[in-house]
Amino acid sequence: MPVIKSSREEAVEAIMREFRNSGYDAASLARLSAATGLGKSSLYHYFPNGKEDMAKAAVARTVELVAEAVIEPLTGVGSLKARVQKAMTGLARFYNGGKASCLVDLFTVGEAEAATPGLAKAMAEALLRAFAGAAEEAGHPKRQAKDIAERAVVEIEGALVLARALGSTRPFQRMLARLPALLLGGKA
Template structure:
């Protein structure tokens, strides 16, 4: 019986998960084929450039999540604290509370880094810039806002790695709580 047809979005979502779990270099075409239920010829039909096209599609989907759930939350027409809360909720959800690996980390190591460096740089910078802009608009000084935004993204990425390495997702949750409190305190101080 043939495999049910999947949309490209569903295929890319499965690719994202296999790259998250195995890394770009660690995911073989056999792994990708098993994860997507597509034969190698079908994979090349959808991704003529092979694994590099697959990685680009995954990075594009991660970028779409960032724009919709993170940037969208930070740019929403609501009070700054509610924007911050929405951003943290999206981060918590996307990373399964610290149980799911970071797709950006999977693409920033090995051969993927050279292939996708420009897109990775843009993704990290976009997140930091959106957060810094929101903080600045709320009255936080520009230099402090930039520092807080950089610290948040670095902390989230580091906490994901350490949480996975220690098999303790509470480390991720604790890091998010501390970063949330730090950003909230900066917003509160700016409002005085």
């Protein structure tokens, strides 16, 4: 999908989309060039270290978006139930209703780890912390809250994989529907 962009921020957005669609190894410079509407030289102007820098920028932008869509709602103001619901809306938006993949998955395969060392792990840990905080706030003891957070991230990642494999967003939608009860422990 050749969308003409000009600014670096717009390029990063397109690059992130391309990585989330193709994974790291299949996202060639030719594809990234087409996705951004920028020639290779322009890409190297913005990202001097090439694909590696693009991957790092894509992860950085992803971290921002996840924080905005999921983590900030969870740690913000308002009733816990309302904040969890906001986070579900954020998850649905960020993962495009289950159609978009997660870099925690795609960037832990193949050559990606060498380009973005530790970044996928850090993203996963940020999600774990945010969900654990919510579960603790819901009244679960610390240990149990960590387990619940792990289950939440496991369900998100797994639902995205299954949705991709089946070509249906249903598994993701059903996962979103059961997440609040998991986090709140039926106290919703």
